[in-house]
């Protein structure tokens with residue numbers, strides 16, 4: 155039989171740091187924990203002063219200690235790690251300041267969500283695909299590098315800033331809601347999360363970002379090296395529309411990334427989207443498929459209104475299949491739905507907020523197809539020096 159102090163330590167091993175998603179006992183965050191005369195005294199070391207998660211961690215520790223047999227009262231003292239302890243933690247996490255997603259053997263699937271034109275729903279698709287992957291029980295990251303239209307934090311309902319720990323940045327995390335089909339998902343110990351880093355988190359207020367190519371390249375590089383995402387199953391990138399500098403930087407920094415093209419059904423939009431897709435010939439990346447967004451809206455009487463026309467997705471898929479000389483599938487056609495927009499405005503992706511809506515079902519199916527697809531051309535080095 156374990157002593158009350160041993161039982162307390164066991165209970166604390168079930169308390170997870172919400173950002174690092176590991177037990178606080180493994181992270182060196184429990185400086186001391188003892189039970190004496192029915193009182194549990196725990197000293198917790200937070201990574202940095204002013205840690206935004208202080209209240210959550212303190213409460214989780216208190217609840218865990220209170221549940222231990224023989225504990226009548228709990229005292230939680232909060233302290234902060236010193237530089238050496240933080241350096242140990244970074245080592246323990248394996249944070250190396252190397253871009254882990256460019257490694258040949260990376261287990262993370264990287265999808266860059268791209269579009270030819272702006273406003274076609276690229277960011278909405280990124281946020282909802284992330285939500286759909288997380289609900290499959292996966293650990294998901296999003297890098298929002300859409301400099302002019304960074305909108306992912308808002309779409310995911312994230313308002314807290316990233317935590318800076320010396321030269322390591324910890325991205326804010328959202329948990330997928332409990333999935334009745336996957337018991338245990340959405341809890342601290344399982345994946346089912348989305349971690350987000352966005353250019354918008356590094357600019358004051360609503361300032362425009364007027365950066366030239368080299369600065370954008372540096373920013374994307376820093377997101378991939380300084381941000382500690384931990385183990386991810388999927389990384390999604392939201393890039394600015396078009397074929398500009400950042401698309402080339404992305405190809406250089408993430409040669410494994412597969413492109414997911416978003417277009418409306420409008421035939422005029424297809425030409426522009428096709429150009430974004432054929433850039434992959436130069437960058438030697440694979441186009442994983444096409445998402446047609448803003449397809450026919452279903453009216454209350456059941457009739458369909460094709461606000462942006464129809465057939466663009468099929469056309470784009472067949473043109474790219476021909477040009478690229480491999481099958482570029484139409485992954486799905488997501489209808490125009492008011493709730494997709496309102497969900498985005500409220501910071502609740504429709505896949506989580508209205509999982510049974512037609513748009514959410516289609517996006518979940520697209521995520522399922524992507525996760526079952528074979529990886530493409532992983533690790534091919536680029537012939538170009540951008």
Ligand SMILES: Nc1ncnc2c1ncn2[C@@H]1O[C@H](COP(=O)(O)OP(=O)(O)OP(=O)(O)O)[C@@H](O)[C@H]1O
Nearest residue numbers: 272273274275276277278303448489490491494495
């Ligand atoms: N299927 C849909 N049904 C209804 N509204 C949608 C749909 N897809 C996107 N929207 C809305 O269209 C607008 C543009 O979407 P979004 O910001 O995702 O586009 P984008 O392609 O990322 O734009 P940007 O070029 O600024 O990056 C948003 O208001 C979004 O809520």
